[in-house]
Amino acid sequence: MEPQVPGCLRWSCRDVGGWIRRKGFPQYEVIAQLVRDLLGVTEPSWNRSISLPRRDNMGLFLEQKSQTGHNHDLLIYNQFIKEQGL
Template identity: 35%
Template sequence: MATRQHAKMAFLQWSCQDVARWIESLGYPQYTACFTENFITGKKLIYINCCYLPRLGITDFEHMKAISARVRELLGISEPLWSRSIADPPQDDMNMFLEVKSRTGESADSLTYTQFLNYRKK
């Protein structure tokens, strides 16, 4: 299980060029510069959604929806419910784990999903 989880999180180590190649593999080679010029690494992919993509220069709504969906698929997270109140506490452990993993530093780099879940139970 730990090896499978580690393999699933391999994207966190991606460079800007790795992310650009992934975007190109999705069929959007016209956006590779948007990602490299904005230094979007694997860790920063965690924050990519339809609200953030226009800041990168991606404004085609259908492309935004498709890229956001593929990012969520890569991260293994579901689309947030549109009816969810921002006052509600975060519900998805994976989203919260990925936010921690997006940080830099030894503690974020070494944290495993199992360790995160054990810490959350306390």
């Protein structure tokens, strides 16, 4: 029998924002959107079709940078672009 997957793993960005607001931190609900606006990237769509064009370079870089580990900590945008051939 498979272990039950927590429902929060299927939450949308809006669901997470609602949870943050209900926990008493409404000021943090908008931070992700403000950062995306600052960097000029769109909100990731987790049910995005693979037939669509690739995501923007900054979005791809931030996905790599968001991971933990020594190599990810040292990664810079220009290096990422060069290594990916973008």
